[in-house]
Amino acid sequence: MDEGKCCGAGACVMAAPEVFDQRDADGVVVLLDAEPAEHLHAAVREAVSVCPAGAIGLR
Template sequence: MKIAIEEDKCCGAGPCVLIAPEVFDQREDDGIVFLLEQAPGADLHEQVVEAAEVCPAACIRLDHTT
């Protein structure tokens, strides 16, 4: 799985950081999400999928082909 963030769509709500803190973090100045891990291990896939599903801005893109 590979992850991409559409930063211009991110509203900085942060549920992704709460659900998968090993993968997502937020910039201190504006709260925009950034990736700590672009291709997380299988043990984190469930949390990453949940984070993408609850994102209020729908800015997390997942590629399950890798």
């Protein structure tokens, strides 16, 4: 997750709310879980694909 690239659209939060959240102050997305459980992997892949800024990647 590259906070510097984040535009605050929140698409990732909508796709995977267990893994991503947004700061109240500026809307920048924060990573809640760097190693989400397997049942969340599809949602995380969706979050990566819908990020308009390309701020999220998979390792």
